[in-house]
Amino acid sequence: MSDIRVLVTGASIAGPALAHWLRRRGAAVTVVERAPELRRGGQAVDARGVAREVIRRMGLDAAVRAARTDTAGAHTVDVDGTVLETFRADDDGGDGYISEIEILRGDLSQVLYDDTRDGVEYVFGDRIAALGQDADGVDVTFASGGRRRFDLVVGADGLHSALRTAVFGPHERFIRHLGLVLAFYSVPNEFGLDRWVIDYQDPASGRSAGLRPLPDATRAMAMLSFPAPDFDIDYRDVAAQKELLRARMADFGWSTPRILAHLDDTPDFYLDQVAQVVMDRWSDGRVALLGDAAFSPSPFSGGGTGLALIGAYLLAGELAAAGWDPQAGYAGYERLMRPIVEANQEIGRLHVQSRAVRPPDAEPAPEPDMEALMAVVDRALNGVDLPDYAEIPDSTR
Ligand SMILES: Cc1cc2nc3c(=O)[nH]c(=O)nc-3n(C[C@H](O)[C@H](O)[C@H](O)COP(=O)(O)OP(=O)(O)OC[C@H]3O[C@@H](n4cnc5c(N)ncnc54)[C@H](O)[C@@H]3O)c2cc1C
Numbered sequence: 001m002s003d004i005r006v007l008v009t010g011a012s013i014a015g016p017a018l019a020h021w022l023r024r025r026g027a028a029v030t031v032v033e034r035a036p037e038l039r040r041g042g043q044a045v046d047a048r049g050v051a052r053e054v055i056r057r058m059g060l061d062a063a064v065r066a067a068r069t070d071t072a073g074a075h076t077v078d079v080d081g082t083v084l085e086t087f088r089a090d091d092d093g094g095d096g097y098i099s100e101i102e103i104l105r106g107d108l109s110q111v112l113y114d115d116t117r118d119g120v121e122y123v124f125g126d127r128i129a130a131l132g133q134d135a136d137g138v139d140v141t142f143a144s145g146g147r148r149r150f151d152l153v154v155g156a157d158g159l160h161s162a163l164r165t166a167v168f169g170p171h172e173r174f175i176r177h178l179g180l181v182l183a184f185y186s187v188p189n190e191f192g193l194d195r196w197v198i199d200y201q202d203p204a205s206g207r208s209a210g211l212r213p214l215p216d217a218t219r220a221m222a223m224l225s226f227p228a229p230d231f232d233i234d235y236r237d238v239a240a241q242k243e244l245l246r247a248r249m250a251d252f253g254w255s256t257p258r259i260l261a262h263l264d265d266t267p268d269f270y271l272d273q274v275a276q277v278v279m280d281r282w283s284d285g286r287v288a289l290l291g292d293a294a295f296s297p298s299p300f301s302g303g304g305t306g307l308a309l310i311g312a313y314l315l316a317g318e319l320a321a322a323g324w325d326p327q328a329g330y331a332g333y334e335r336l337m338r339p340i341v342e343a344n345q346e347i348g349r350l351h352v353q354s355r356a357v358r359p360p361d362a363e364p365a366p367e368p369d370m371e372a373l374m375a376v377v378d379r380a381l382n383g384v385d386l387p388d389y390a391e392i393p394d395s396t397r
């Protein structure tokens with residue numbers, strides 16, 4: 001065990017995954033999460049390509065597979081519900097539209113938390129209020145009033161990262177809004193949904209509505225999206241978000257009115273802009289960022305969770321391999337991660353562009369260059385060679 005102390009902010013996906021690897025490499029880890037308990041909710045997230053290998057190396061393959069959804073695939077439908085296209089979960093070797101390892105975000109977070117809770121100090125209902133770093137460490141003051149010193153601090157606190165704002169600059173500087181807003185919430189399954197996702201898109205308005213099955217078959221997850229060139233709603237003001245959703249989707253066809261009828265009785269609700277985080281560096285001295293805080297590719301890439309898992313493996317591995325020297329460790333992490341991050345961000349942008357509303361008199365959209373597109377998809381899934389770090393400590397060996 002080294003005597004390195006690391007503070008991680010955020011206990012969703014990136015934070016607990018990093019805690020797993022830091023602990024295995026011999027560091028003492030504290031994770032501080034603003035919410036009073038592990039946050040439930042969110043849509044299904046996918047683990048594809050290299051991310052699946054990281055899950056295997058974490059020894060969590062069986063736990064993740066046991067918690068995954070049982071989705072058979074997806075149907076796209078027209079306004080009357082007639083099926084237009086069908087995608088199966090086992091298409092493309094399990095790396096297709098619906099991935100073979102698809103798991104509800106809250107369930108994956110729980111698996112990662114259960115795996116680490118015994119060897120890691122978790123502090124819920126608190127956050128960093130102030131921090132200052134010098135050559136040897138970082139002094140942190142918590143909102144609850146406590147003060148502690150750490151060797152390294154990593155922000156895994158999501159798209160709206162407070163640590164990023166405190167250390168790197170204002171939110172707007174790093175956010176690339178892709179012009180869509182996305183909402184998810186669960187509704188009673190009064191739609192006869194079985195193991196299939198249903199997705200209705202309207203190219204004329206750029207809006208979409210869908211439903212996905214949940215492990216609790218009496219409920220279904222609604223997914224709604226609409227174009228919004230700007231977005232200035234407080235991401236914590238749920239009442240304003242619901243009002244916006246109602247205003248933008250009320251006249252939308254298919255099952256949307258029945259879905260909206262449950263807005264006020266849903267126990268969970270998530271709405272955010274579809275945005276990416278674009279930064280030219282993810283570290284400053286002893287502080288680094290990971291996951292959506294550093295490089296959100298947007299939900300439209302399908303890769304945010306995979307990047308968080310891969311980044312956690314590389315960040316801990318590179319730091320330990322560099323003898324916990326932040327400059328060398330963070331540089332190795334950035335060098336290895338950047339190509340796969342950029343490919344996932346490109347997928348996110350291309351996906352959103354493919355939904356752009358075209359004026360009725362516009363020329364037909366050019367056919368996509370399928371060969372180039374498949375090359376980007378391959379880079380997004382597999383675009384990093386994971387070092388095996390055989391020479392550094394691993395408490396499971
Ligand atoms: C409740 C929830 C629902 C989501 N639903 C979806 C979804 O449906 N589809 C999708 O594609 N993505 C969703 N996401 C985002 C998805 O989890 C990420 O894209 C991806 O998994 C990378 O995760 P992350 O750990 O980097 O960031 P996130 O999952 O965003 O987690 C950040 C964590 O940091 C915590 N936090 C925030 N600020 C602070 C602070 N100041 N101090 C301490 N902790 C803080 C948050 O409470 C959260 O637990 C959701 C995230 C959350 C938190």
